Amino acid sequence: MSKSSSADANSRELFGHPAGLYLLFSTELWERFSYYAMRALLVLYLTDTVTSGGLGWSQGEALQLYGIFTGLVFITPIFGGALADNWLGARRAILIGD
Numbered sequence: 001m002s003k004s005s006s007a008d009a010n011s012r013e014l015f016g017h018p019a020g021l022y023l024l025f026s027t028e029l030w031e032r033f034s035y036y037a038m039r040a041l042l043v044l045y046l047t048d049t050v051t052s053g054g055l056g057w058s059q060g061e062a063l064q065l066y067g068i069f070t071g072l073v074f075i076t077p078i079f080g081g082a083l084a085d086n087w088l089g090a091r092r093a094i095l096i097g098d
Helices: 003-010 019-047 059-088 090-097
Strands: none
Touching: 003 090, 019 059
């Protein structure tokens, strides 16, 4: 097999994009769908009656917890990034993250 043949096999494209991009996209899409679905299920679980297996919270209490959770999901990476940049360093942050 010549050098140009192996390069062609590794650079397959689909609609002008690398073929692996579609796998990456579908994985990210499924992860996002699952994350948002679980957040919705959290509110349903919190507001369901205790006899049905839920916690029996009011809708306001459940949505308040939902809002706090969602806020923390988006704010904690800022603190984690600052911690990694200013204290841990790239190498230790990667080792801890593994």
